[in-house]
Amino acid sequence: xxxxxxxxxxxxxxxxxxxxxxxxxxxxxxxxxxxxxxxxxxxxxxxxxxxxxxxxxxxxxxxxxxxxxxxxxxxxxxxxxxxxxxxxxxxxxxxxxxxxxxxxxxxxxxxxxxxxxxxxxxxxxxxxxxxxxxxxxxxxxxxxxxxxxxxxxxxxxxxxxxxxxxxxxxxxxxxxxxxxxxxxxxxxxxxxxxxxxxxxxxxxxxxxxxxxxxxxxxxxxxxxxxxxxxxxxxxxxxxxxx
Numbered sequence: 001x002x003x004x005x006x007x008x009x010x011x012x013x014x015x016x017x018x019x020x021x022x023x024x025x026x027x028x029x030x031x032x033x034x035x036x037x038x039x040x041x042x043x044x045x046x047x048x049x050x051x052x053x054x055x056x057x058x059x060x061x062x063x064x065x066x067x068x069x070x071x072x073x074x075x076x077x078x079x080x081x082x083x084x085x086x087x088x089x090x091x092x093x094x095x096x097x098x099x100x101x102x103x104x105x106x107x108x109x110x111x112x113x114x115x116x117x118x119x120x121x122x123x124x125x126x127x128x129x130x131x132x133x134x135x136x137x138x139x140x141x142x143x144x145x146x147x148x149x150x151x152x153x154x155x156x157x158x159x160x161x162x163x164x165x166x167x168x169x170x171x172x173x174x175x176x177x178x179x180x181x182x183x184x185x186x187x188x189x190x191x192x193x194x195x196x197x198x199x200x201x202x203x204x205x206x207x208x209x210x211x212x213x214x215x216x217x218x219x220x221x222x223x224x225x226x227x228x229x230x231x232x233x234x235x236x237x238x239x240x241x242x
Contacts, residue, residue, distance in 0.1 A: 007030040007031050007032060007204075008030070008031070009029055009030055009203045009204070010029060010030075010031070010035060011029055011201070011202070011203075012025070012028070012029060012035075012037070012202075015036070016028070016035065016036050016037050017036060017037035017038050017082040017083045017084040017085075018037055018083050018084060018112045018202075019037075019083040019084060019085075019086035019087055019093075019112055020086065020087050020093050020097065020100050020110050020111065020112050021083075021086055022099075022114070022198060022199050022202050023049075023053060023164070023168075024045075024083055024086070025037075025083065025112075025202040026052075026198060026202045026203060026204060027048045027049070027052060028083060029202050029203060030052075030203075030204055032048040032051065032052055033045070033048050033083075037082060037083035037084070038082045038083075039075060039080045039081075039082065040080060040081045040082070040083070041068075041078060041079070041080060041081075042061075042064040042065045042067075042068045042072075042079060042081070043064075045060075045063075045064035045067070045068070045081070046060045046061050046064045046065075049063065049064065052204070052210070053164070053168050053210075053211065053215070054168065054210055054211035054213070054214050054215050055214070055215045055216075056214055056215065056216040056217065058216070058217055059215065059216055059217040059220070062217065065079075067081065067086060067092060068080070068081045070091050070092060071085040071086050071088055071091055071092060072085055073085070084109070084112065087109040087110045087111075087112050088108065088109060088110075089103040089107065089108060089109060089110050090103075090154070092157070093110045094150060094154035094157060094158060095147045095148045095150065095154075096140075096143055096144035096147035096148070096150055096154075096158060097110075097118075097143070097158075098118065098119075098122050098139060098140060098143055098162075098199075099114050099115060099118045099119045099122060099199050099200075100112075100113075100114065100115060100118070101115050101118075102147050102148060114199060114200060114202075116200065118143070119195075119196070119199055119200050121139070121142075121143070122139045122143075122195070122199075123192050123195065123196060125138055125139040125142075129191060129192055129193070130171075130173075130189035130190060130191050130192060131189065131190045131192060131195070132187065132189050132190075133166050133187070133188070133226075133227070133230065134230060134234075136162055136165065136166060136190070137162070137227055137230040137231050137234055138234055140158065140159075140162055140231065141231050141234050141235055144158070156224065159224045159227045159228060159231075160220060160224055162227055163220055163223040163224055163227060164215065164220070165190065165195070166188065166190060166223075167188075167211060167213075167215050167219075167220075167223070168211045168215065169190045169191070169194045169195065169198065169205070169208065169211075170188030170189060170190050170211075170212065171188060171189060171190070171191060171212070172186060172188060172212075173186075173187060173188070173189050188212070191205075193205065193206075193207075194207075194208055
């Protein structure tokens with residue numbers, strides 16, 4: 001179990017470094033990463049991401065070392081990262097985030113605080129207690145239509161981020177948690193309560209015990225293709241709520 005008394009939730013305080021990434025901010029708020037969010041090594045990132053979010057070693061290593069190489073800084077002979085380094089605009093961060101404002105013109109760093117109007121817009125995409133993958137895609141299409149156009153790489157990254165939300169917090173349909181691994185190809189849904197707590201408060205959701213299965217890079221690439229097709233279909237049908 002990753003959401004337990006050994007890692008209590010302590011929200012960020014003034015002076016703590018935080019990013020536009022709720023996944024990493026949450027890890028710092030629960031002590032899986034240094035709470036101040038500073039001088040984090042790629043190996044610390046790999047360990048925390050794997051423990052809490054269930055990414056494969058190869059995938060977690062790619063994200064951690066890639067992010068540190070692009071946004072981090074040298075500390076002697078070591079590579080280190082402050083979480084706020086990840087807010088450098090258009091390096092990894094991009095406009096059109098589901099729950100963060102776009103970077104203001106001329107600014108070097110993106111906002112790191114959640115826009116609760118955007119969060120509510122995301123949650124209101126469906127009338128049920130869950131969001132399906134199609135709901136998530138509809139929300140992303142609507143949000144990005146109201147933002148500056150994304151180049152191909154940030155657009156791909158945004159689809160990967162959406163898939164991670166779906167895989168990490170998805171549960172079997174008709175169950176708040178599900179039992180065991182889902183059947184091959186079984187559709188998952190994401191409880192809104194999980195997203196409200198994780199995105200809105202950067203806190204591990206109550207009742208969430210981790211992803212249902214390990215999340216690997218190959219599967220993510222396949223899922224990004226599926227998301228791309230869904231978003232193209234949604235745009236063509238005009239049913240994104242634009």
